[in-house]
Amino acid sequence: MLLDWITVISLIGIGLLLVVVELIFVPGTTVVGILGFILTAIGIWIGYAALGTNTGHVILATTVLVAGIAFFYSFRSDSWTRFALKEQNRSRVNEDEQHTLTVGQEGTTVSALRPQGTAxxxxxxxxxxxxxxxxxxxxxxxxxxxxxNKIIVEAIS
Structure with a gap:
């Protein structure tokens, strides 16, 4: 009986944690959210099967209540902002490395230019x-x- 309770609580807890992680960190329907939902459903099902119908109803109601509070707190509070990416990368490729090329300088193409490539x-x-x-x-x-940072070239005829 104690093992059944431990199993039910751990399955539901891990399942709800995975669903919250999927909602906050991995947006969209992914394997994490589906796995969390399945683990929560299995935990509730084991609660009904092993502990009885009345206890299963209590477990279901408690799970729905805890899930609602967890989702509300997750989106309402700023507890997830410390995990969020706040910085923006505004730099460009080779920005700190200025080229010393001049207009009229000649070279050869290394790759095909369609219209961009390497020279x-x-x-x-x-x-x-x-x-x-x-x-x-x-x-x-x-x-x-x-x-x-753009180098415009033409073919030498």
């Missing part, structure tokens, strides 16, 4: 783009415009 200038690889044209690998190119 080689002074033994260094750079992300470049064309003005909506396709360039095959190993094509000689020239820089026509430098706009912040």
């Amino acid at each position: 080689l200038f002074t033994e260094r690889h750079y992300q470049v783009q064309t003005r909506s044209e396709f360039l095959a690998p190993n094509t000689p190119i020239r820089i026509v415009k430098l706009d912040q």
Whole structure:
């Protein structure tokens, strides 16, 4: 009888914890929430089967009450804000590494430019783009415009 109570309480407790974790940390319907619901249902079912109908009703009512209080407290209070991501990443790729390229400098494409790809200038690889044209690998190119971190190139004819 004590083992039945321990089993019921642990299944329902773990199940409710998984459902709360799914609601707060893993939004959407996922395996965590489904597993939590299943464990809670199994705990209630074992309460009915092993402890009787009247005790099963009490377990069901208590589980619904505890779940409602847990969900209300989880969303109402600021207890979950310490787990939430509050910082934003506003940096850009290669922002701290300024290039020393100039307009008119020549290089070759390393990958196909469709219209973006990789090019080689002074033994260094750079992300470049064309003005909506396709360039095959190993094509000689020239820089026509430098706009912040964008390097616009064209094929050398």
